[in-house]
Amino acid sequence: GAGVSQSPSNKVTEKGKDVELRCDPISGHTALYWYRQRLGQGLEFLIYFQGNSAPDKSGLPSDRFSAERTGESVSTLTIQRTQQEDSAVYLCASSLGEGNQPQHFGDGTRLSIL
Amino acid sequence: GENVEQHPSTLSVQEGDSAVIKCTYSDSASNYFPWYKQELGKGPQLIIDIRSNVGEKKDQRIAVTLNKTAKHFSLHITETQPEDSAVYFCAAHLNYGGSQGNLIFGKGTKLSVKP
Numbered sequence: 001g002a003g004v005s006q007s008p009s010n011k012v013t014e015k016g017k018d019v020e021l022r023c024d025p026i027s028g029h030t031a032l033y034w035y036r037q038r039l040g041q042g043l044e045f046l047i048y049f050q051g052n053s054a055p056d057k058s059g060l061p062s063d064r065f066s067a068e069r070t071g072e073s074v075s076t077l078t079i080q081r082t083q084q085e086d087s088a089v090y091l092c093a094s095s096l097g098e099g100n101q102p103q104h105f106g107d108g109t110r111l112s113i114l
Numbered sequence: 115g116e117n118v119e120q121h122p123s124t125l126s127v128q129e130g131d132s133a134v135i136k137c138t139y140s141d142s143a144s145n146y147f148p149w150y151k152q153e154l155g156k157g158p159q160l161i162i163d164i165r166s167n168v169g170e171k172k173d174q175r176i177a178v179t180l181n182k183t184a185k186h187f188s189l190h191i192t193e194t195q196p197e198d199s200a201v202y203f204c205a206a207h208l209n210y211g212g213s214q215g216n217l218i219f220g221k222g223t224k225l226s227v228k229p
Contacts, residue, residue: 105150
C-alpha cells in the first residue's frame, strides 16, 4: 500500500517568503507527526496531531511555524517569513494511533532558504 | 524531559563483521524504543523496535537489547553487508498515559560497511 507522501520534495525560496509543506499520511493512521532534520543532524520534534487536534505543539521553534490537519488526513506545515536557519529537511510520519505505535516516515521536503 | 545519547557517531566495519550501536536514555518512564535506518535522500525506515516489557528482540541479522535498569539499549547487526551502510537512529518514546506521542531521537550513527 501507499506510504507517507510529502510534497514538494524540494523547495527553494527567498528569505522572507512564506512556504507551505504538505503531508499525506498512510490511510487509516490517526496520528501524524512533523520533525525537522538539519544537515547531518538527528530529528527534532515539531508537532503532533491525534485526529485533527494537536495535543503537543511544544517543538515548534517560533510563532512563524504553524500546522494544521483536516479530515484526519492531510496536514500542512506553514513557515512564515522564512529565515536562512529554517533550511532543513522537514519530515512527516504517521502511526495507527498515539502512544507506542510505530511511526512511518515520508521522504521529506528539503527546504532551502536563499 | 527525555534525552537520548547515541554512540558511536561513525562506525566502519568490514563486510561480514558485526556492528553494535548503543543508546542511553534519561527518563525511566520511556517504554518504547525503535531503531531507524536512513539512506541518503530518504526518510528514516523503521527496522526494529522493542518495548520495555521485553529484554531482547531479533529479526534475521538484526537484534536489539534493552537494559531498563541501566537505561540503555543497543542495536546489533551481524554478517554486515555493503547495503547495510546508512545512518542509524535510535529513539525513545515517553508515555504519560498516552498523552504524549513524539519520539526523542539520538543524533545518529553513520555505518560504513567495506566490501
